[in-house]
Amino acid sequence: MRELAAAYAQNVPALDAHSLMLGLAGIELQFMPMGDRDGAYDPEHHVILINSKVKPERQRFTLAHEISHALLLGDDDLLSDIHDAFEGERLEQVIETLCNVGAAAILIPEALLADMVGRFGYTGRTLAELSKRADVSHSTALYALAEQTPTPTIYAVCAVAKQENEEEVMQNVLSVRVSGASAGVKYSLGVGTPIPSEHPVAAALETGFQMEGESFIPFKSGRKMPAYVVAYPLRSRAVTVSFALNDGGSKAGEAAE
Incomplete structure (x- = not known):
């Protein structure tokens, strides 16, 4: 196809x-x-x-x-x-x-996808660059990148939105807006999954700089799964993220090699 x-x-x-x-x-x-x-x-x-x-x-x-x-x-x-x-x-x-x-x-032309992966690996930044350069939504770029990612990886776009807390008070919460995974990944990130304040995704949004390193995937259940995270901030108060499930092996950006 x-x-x-x-x-x-x-x-x-x-x-x-x-x-x-x-x-x-x-x-x-x-x-x-x-x-x-x-x-x-x-x-x-x-x-x-x-x-x-x-x-x-x-x-x-x-x-x-x-x-x-x-x-x-x-x-x-x-x-x-x-x-x-x-x-x-x-x-x-x-x-x-x-x-x-x-x-x-x-x-998203194959040549553009290959160029972005060659520069930035299978990462959150590649997701952001694909969206910008192909003039498509982040969800479209996410789908294309995830479909061709050869290693177990979960991608997500996170943004600040109003959510109701346990006290039924509306507050701004950084959470997952859309997510997808490469072939064979049995885990998923549900829409609305909150991002903890100490997570690199939150740090990328706060500082405006890309954050990269060993961290975890925050699930709604409270479970934390180890992953190598690359979080890339966007101007629209959002962050594109890759969670590489490689058991502490190579970094997400090295997957392109």
């Missing part, structure tokens, strides 16, 4: 909405209010629908996602393999995952 989507991206002149559609002959693009849905691909009527009410960066990712649906439906061999291996709800989940992979491959 990644190869299929990357090849498509190479054959369009640019990555704006109009240019992205040039590779799909006979398919129309329409923007309209869609309630809670971001978009849809209707192969019967040859149209891609995008929710006109969501943010532009979300529209762009959704368009790439729906283009991936069209590419998948047009590849009989890949589609047959998927239907042979999965069925029911699991089949739908796999198709959506593959279309996310396709969207990331369309919007």
